Amino acid sequence: DTAVSQTPKYLVTQMGNDKSIKCEQNLGHDTMYWYKQDSKKFLKIMFSYNNKELIINETVPNRFSPKSPDKAHLNLHINSLELGDSAVYFCASSQSGGSGANVLTFGAGSRLTVL
Amino acid sequence: AQTVTQSQPEMSVQEAETVTLSCTYDTSENNYYLFWYKQPPSRQMILVIRQEAYKQQNATENRFSVNFQKAAKSFSLKISDSQLGDTAMYFCAFMRRFSQGGSEKLVFGKGTKLTVNP
Numbered sequence: 001d002t003a004v005s006q007t008p009k010y011l012v013t014q015m016g017n018d019k020s021i022k023c024e025q026n027l028g029h030d031t032m033y034w035y036k037q038d039s040k041k042f043l044k045i046m047f048s049y050n051n052k053e054l055i056i057n058e059t060v061p062n063r064f065s066p067k068s069p070d071k072a073h074l075n076l077h078i079n080s081l082e083l084g085d086s087a088v089y090f091c092a093s094s095q096s097g098g099s100g101a102n103v104l105t106f107g108a109g110s111r112l113t114v115l
Numbered sequence: 116a117q118t119v120t121q122s123q124p125e126m127s128v129q130e131a132e133t134v135t136l137s138c139t140y141d142t143s144e145n146n147y148y149l150f151w152y153k154q155p156p157s158r159q160m161i162l163v164i165r166q167e168a169y170k171q172q173n174a175t176e177n178r179f180s181v182n183f184q185k186a187a188k189s190f191s192l193k194i195s196d197s198q199l200g201d202t203a204m205y206f207c208a209f210m211r212r213f214s215q216g217g218s219e220k221l222v223f224g225k226g227t228k229l230t231v232n233p
Binding site: 096 | 148152157159160162206210213218220223
């Protein structure tokens with residue numbers, strides 16, 4: 001059973017299009033994240049949610065809109081895609097409190113290519 | 116703001132030998148966690164080891180161990196008996212100890228690409 005699953009794993013699209021990436025975790029965690037890994041492999045947080053509430057919103061363009069319908073799901077919608085959005089997007093989850101606090105479990109990543 | 120520096124962009128080691136990856140960080144916090152994550156060619160981010168800053172004892176996980184020097188803000192990873200499957204990007208990361216879930220973020224270094232040669 002995959003703990004944190006993202007779909008799709010690969011996404012190729014044209015500039016200007018709108019696309020979504022979905023994430024689900026079956027670990028019972030209360031916190032979920034989106035991280036972006038650029039072409040140089042640098043990882044940086046975009047958003048975090050705790051029990052469906054937006055907690056961290058880094059300086060990300062408004063074209064990126066996360067949505068958390070429940071604490072097991074966190075989706076990322078991107079409007080008007082640009083070439084610079086090409087990257088690997090990682091979903092992750094963690095449980096606040098307890099012995100496993102601060103330990104993030106990552107999904108396999110979604111590689112977005114904008115042409 | 117916290118920063119994490121990995122000064123070795125690439126390293127290589129022979130199978131069965133030992134290699135040490137360096138990491139330094141900058142913070143004014145006293146309560147935090149440090150991590151090493153591994154990213155093999157499959158792209159999956161895998162937790163290798165975690166260190167809690169208030170613990171003086173260095174964390175170990177099988178062939179992986181850390182040398183945590185809090186005063187020097189240094190957190191190196193030692194891989195013993197290197198295996199071909201250890202070939203991957205290795206990321207050092209920092210996170211403050213949080214009070215509210217989701218309120219803290221993992222801050223990553225730029226990574227070290229490790230190649231284990233047969």
